[in-house]
Amino acid sequence: MKAAPDAQRRLLDLQAVDTALNQLAHRRKSLPELAEIDTVSRELSALEDERVRAQVAVDDLDRDITRFERDIEQVRTRKDRDQARLDAGGALREIEGLQHELATLNRRQGELEDAELELMEKRETAEQTLNEIKKRISDALERRGAAEARRDAANADITKEQEFKTQSRGPLANDLPQDLVQLYDKIRANTGLGAALVRAGRCGGCRIELYGADLNRVKAAKPDEVVRCEECSRIMIRTNESGL
Template sequence: MKAAPEAQRRLLDLQAVDTALAQLAHRRRSLPELAEIEAVARDISALEDERVRAQVAVDDLDRDIARFEKDIEQVRTRKSRDQARLDAGGALREIEGLQHELATLNRRQSELEDSELELMEQKETAEATLNDVRKRLAEAVERRTAAETRRDETLAEIAKEEEFKTTSRGPLAADLPADLVTLYDKIRTDSGLGAALFRSGRCGGCRIELYGADLARVKSAPADEVVRCEECRRIMVRTAESGL
């Protein structure tokens, strides 16, 4: 393929733009915030599971405490009724029976209240655990929000740079021979780099140094000949820096 030396040289400008675009794309895919958001999302999921378990523990204790309250209230009601009957007087046997039942009810109430107190202490511990999980969950959500904000700001910056580079690429590519650009784009699509400067006997694409007949081929090629590396097949652009 033939192309004017100046057109070949401008391929390097086009490659510089494409390299910058590729770097921006890589930067977008490898933002540290993406990994951070993913890690925090896992933390949030685990903390949410932990929060649910802690909430269930508190709810279970609330239910058990409510049941004890109901039982205690039933005992108190029965004690009040028996005390009223006792105060009203009656046969000795009935009075003795009421006194015995009141003593039994007092013991039952004491046992129930002790059990309820134990549950209330457990609930206090469970609520402290729940509050701690909620705090850690809120902190994790804040970390995720902050990371998402940084991500969005960086992505907006990248998009702005990409727009600028893409806008400048159009006129640059349009000003070059179509067949040269087609060849360049094909090579770039296959290898990521379509053209590179040939300098000091070395291909700027694969960095391999040429010797003997390979070097002589490059040196003897007409200035308008599009020379490609035998190893990486990229276009080797010759300029005054090439040292030929």
């Protein structure tokens, strides 16, 4: 393939734009906020598991406390009924039986109230744990929201730069021979770099120094001949800096 030396040199301008676009794409994928968002999201997932377990613990205690309250109320109702019967008087055997049952009910009520108090203390601790987890979730959500806002702002800046670079690329590529641009694009798609400056006898793509037959081949090539590197296949752009 042949192309005017000036057209070949302008491939470096096209490559500079494409390199900038690649860097912007890489920058978008490697924003520090992405890693932060991922870390906080995993933290939130773990915290949500903790919250569910803590909520279940509180709910279980609430259910147990409700059951104790119901049992205590039943004992109180039974005591009131027995006390009413005792106050009404009756046979000595019946009175003794009622007094014995009231003593038993008082002990039972005390045991139930002590157990209920213990559960209520446990519930207070469990609720405190649940509230602490909710606070940590709230803090994590705030941190993730801030990171997402920074990510979105950075992406907006990158998009603006990409649009500017893309707009400048079109006229530049259209002003070059299309067969040269097609070759350049094909090489760039495979290697990430379509054209490279030869400087001081070294290919700017693979950084390998030219020597022997390869050096003679490049030296002998006419200025309008499109020369490619034997090692990396990039189009080698020759200028006064090439040392050939």
